[in-house]
Amino acid sequence: MLELAYSLVRVLDDEGDAVGPWSGTLDVEQLKLGLIDMLTLRSFDHRMLRAHRQGKTSFYMQALGEEAVACAHRRALAPGDMNFPTYRQQGLLIAGGYPLVEMINQIYSNSHDPMKGRQLPVMYSSKEHGFFTVSGNLGTQMIQAVGWAMASALAGDTKIASAWIGDGATAESDFHAAMVFASTYQAPVVLNIVNNQWAISTFQGFARGSSATFAARGHGFGIPALRVDGNDYVAVHAASSWAIERARRNLGPTLIEWVTYRAGAHSTSDDPAVYRPSEEAGRWPLGDPIDRLKNHLVRLGAWSEGDHADAVADVDAKVLAAAEQAESFGTLHSDSVSSPSTMFDDVFAAMPPNLRRQRQQAGF
Amino acid sequence: MLELAYSLVRVLDDEGDAVGPWSGTLDVEQLKLGLIDMLTLRSFDHRMLRAHRQGKTSFYMQALGEEAVACAHRRALAPGDMNFPTYRQQGLLIAGGYPLVEMINQIYSNSHDPMKGRQLPVMYSSKEHGFFTVSGNLGTQMIQAVGWAMASALAGDTKIASAWIGDGATAESDFHAAMVFASTYQAPVVLNIVNNQWAISTFQGFARGSSATFAARGHGFGIPALRVDGNDYVAVHAASSWAIERARRNLGPTLIEWVTYRAGAHSTSDDPAVYRPSEEAGRWPLGDPIDRLKNHLVRLGAWSEGDHADAVADVDAKVLAAAEQAESFGTLHSDSVSSPSTMFDDVFAAMPPNLRRQRQQAGF
């Protein structure tokens, strides 16, 4: 299967038909759910970018163009599995049914923020929803995911870990630690590289070097590797299911390179116009994952323009409602941000004397 | 050439004949030089282990069984090339003509120690002889070698760098940094992995994981990789010459796995009897590199038992003379170790006030 690291696994062809050996893992209802997940994510991103312009949050990062990767992967995971995500996998939470309002509470750092205003917006955490606390430091989460998976195996558990990293961050040395440990201990983990072709202003080539693909990195460690069309919801689900099943049966790790494209800016602090041709995003390499899944459903006769319009209106309303509810709990610059008195908690399980003294000095 | 990372490049067969496409890079005189280099290294190790037992040094590390790798590689390098070695590449200095007495001065930390008593024995440094200061921290030197090579290329120079690492230390994350930078910038560097199958008490498998070979690590980065019989002096020289030539022509990096065997203890602080079967060393996987080259010369009719006995006596005398000269400059526990007053020098180019104060406090 070595060539699978150099080719591109696809199911949805240009006509929108599902073809080839990887097709057939999803029924129509599941396809519709997937479409709704992706529409919800895109609507959510859209709303939060607007909230940022309105000063309700200090920062935001969208997943425009990459919706299929996290959304389809999440639907292939089972309860109890643990993701070690980056800041661009909000699709895992949305497809996993995590309340939108909780996400926005975190983004607004408001009085209901589950992270108590401590974290940069989008740095979510939810153990219950299998989403490990996002780190601002690139790459550290990969080896942690391998450790979590090793622990699951040591405990005789069947839960698996799913590790996430971007193309640029694969250059970080921690990536190597993850590969070595995953290989040596045959940990039940899926190692996901989201190759959206850009790392802020730097093209994927700087991290990939002269190697043909990121997936090929797996071979040096004897780790099976797949390279998959990440804008093809059906292919993402099929490949994810295969790798997750391998891990669950304790047959070892799988490395998957998801080929996609960062259609938007890196973050609200970034303007791609400065470093990449504006037509590029227009051409949208691999196509819009939402359009592709929609066309497929239409080809199957299971979806119409009308259905689509209704669905869009639906998710927009859901997102708007969540945003309004969150806003009622405050936004970053409103008075009801989470209380600073809590900023001395959770440094340790129990507050040591020096922090108690400092909290008093701070006036709490 | 992908399969070259999985097979084993050899020239000297079991009969001692030089066969195959990699043969023919060395004439008889060069073969004899190589044999003398290896005999000198082995004699040197032997003498220094004895010096350690006699308390003349605090520590020593031998290269028993691995002599061919460093010795043959060094003979393939050109003046001005820079090695970034580990603590087990003393063969580079010996084959490069670095004075034995200087090496022993360092090992004895005596009044002539070029490192002024600051470094653990065997942590040599010689810019002039293309030998970068050995670090006690594993793995850090690989990326430094890549940087040195990048600088040479940026300067339009044809000097190349040669980086060294052991099988166990390839697990260190810095190894990844070296691979990424070497691949991205196509640095003129040879990346040498000395797979002597052991890392202190840990078998190579812990670092290699489930990958077939260490050489295969190169493919994930698009770096050409060779796997070579490291106990075959002729093969080491041929493969080294090929990789060095590639680098010198600025055709990019090469990764070489030298398959050899650590026939002795890790260091004078180690006793392998505790963790590996004593027969193993006896069986000597791949054979003694010295015997193999010797037999080849004998097969060529260019060497006799008598020549060999003379050569051994010769190098033993040379090594003994160097040891005696070094001893006349002191040993670790004699009174004439290098003066502690120098321990405040070289922290910075110029000594700052706080160190001047501290040197006075120390009584110098």
Added chain:
Amino acid sequence: MPAMTMIEAIRDAHHVAMERDDTVIVFGQDVGFFGGVFRCTQGLQARFGDHRCFDAPINEGGIVGAAIGMGAYGLRPCVEIQFADYMYPAYDQIVSEAARVRYRSAGDFTVPITIRMPTGGGIFGGQTHSQSPEALFTHVSGLKTVIPSNPYDAKGLLITAIEDDDPVIFLEPKRLYNGPFDGHHDRPIVPWSRHPLSDVPAGHYTIPFGQARIHRPGDQMTVLTYGTLVHVAVAAAEETGIDAEIIDLRTLVPLDIDTITESVAKTGRCIVAHEATLTSGFGAELCAVLQESTLYSLEAPIVRVAGWDTPYPHAHEWTYFPGPARLGAAMTALMEA
């Protein structure tokens, strides 16, 4: 001279150093075509070509490790770590290698490199875009640690750093990039153009390491600080009406012990202030040095005003940040002590 911002001054220092010495090269994440996320290297690639200013993979250890090798070859790399919070993956190369190579090789090999990194909070960056790790460098023998508080010093000190034959950690208070921020985050930003120290000479000049700058002379107490808090201290002095002598250390290693000792011996009262976490921060070293050199002239214990012993919290950064109110209160209390 036209006024320069700190960013322009840092850019200019790069230009001057690269013009004078073509062994000076610059690289780091997004520093090439893009010119760096804070634009500090903008224009260098266009001016000097992509052999002397280029992008690097996202691997801080690789960036510093490669720079060490280049330094050993004979170049003078000046590299950028995108945020000081991301220097940890490079910490082994900095501490075990860059700082030790000259010593362990007895001068056979040297590491003439500069490692730049934006430091400090105040931009709602949360705990991974706000850290001040200077004390993690000052404890390491073989490193010099520099932190400018204004454009004039930034240019002069950066040129000195690049020309220095040893590794230099160059910390850039990111909240000062575009103006002399005094901690009043609720007020409009004051541009550098209104500040005298934005008057940056053209061309080459250096500022020697180990010379603190008396930023504001005073008699009632001494405030020892550096980076952003220099401007916070000025605000606090004005607002409390306390005639404080504010000293900008500029370089932490080497430290200008004479200047600070003289000042504290004169005023008898001292506050050391920094943004970094209190415990084992560089303020502790200043207290240790000063209680030794000035104990008998101290009217009251030296007071440390610093970031709390917590990570830097995103929404609460102004509670974390030692602003003019907190510093002013400590100054008032110290006058009464």
Added chain:
Amino acid sequence: MPAMTMIEAIRDAHHVAMERDDTVIVFGQDVGFFGGVFRCTQGLQARFGDHRCFDAPINEGGIVGAAIGMGAYGLRPCVEIQFADYMYPAYDQIVSEAARVRYRSAGDFTVPITIRMPTGGGIFGGQTHSQSPEALFTHVSGLKTVIPSNPYDAKGLLITAIEDDDPVIFLEPKRLYNGPFDGHHDRPIVPWSRHPLSDVPAGHYTIPFGQARIHRPGDQMTVLTYGTLVHVAVAAAEETGIDAEIIDLRTLVPLDIDTITESVAKTGRCIVAHEATLTSGFGAELCAVLQESTLYSLEAPIVRVAGWDTPYPHAHEWTYFPGPARLGAAMTALMEA
């Protein structure tokens, strides 16, 4: 009880913790079959199987990063870094991850791990087998830093560390592994069996963090120290005849401020001693804290006796090491001050 060496006490602590709680697992370089280069984990793999005690690849960041993931899963890993000098590749995982996960997730995820590492010099290990990096941990909020000076404390503190719900850095003074070394390197080694603190109870006991131990009561001055220098201080007190109160801090974070303040308030004279490099060492934090809490009772400035601001030189380690002569001279000078 039969006397135990420090190594035996550490082994015993592992046994006790692993017996009581099967979520406790142990791994690191050469710790499995071999039992560790200092033999501190010897017998664990045989007793508990290679699922609970195993070798790791040579990747310190990987060892700590994997332990963090295991901790998040619900295990309590106790990992070994072969020498403290090799913790730097793990520093990012320790500082940015282990220390921050509880805080940044508001308690959603925790990291109940222990990271053991041999520290200090005195074995002719040169600059990469001799370092004392404690101050690089004490500056990081979210870490606890522990350093025992004897077998009794080593066992009790290690069990406490393993049972603690937060990451604990556990520093083991390697020169004390086999005896209470007092700095007289030219004299025969005294075995632990002759020292009262080698009397280690069988089974489970813990020593709470944040409680310093008065190792030797005295009235003339206070010596604050930890690790190997506790025994050096005893020798210096005996040899100078100075009735010093020697306090073994045992844990640096949390710090027992009350005990040390009380002692210094009583004696009026204080020396802080450690093996680590002076500048920005933990001694600076002790000076800062004490000048604040005891300034008015100080008869003389607090004196720091520490390793010099250089790397640890191989052949000259006894010039670097702050032994009884250097400490004693400082004590005598302080009495005259």
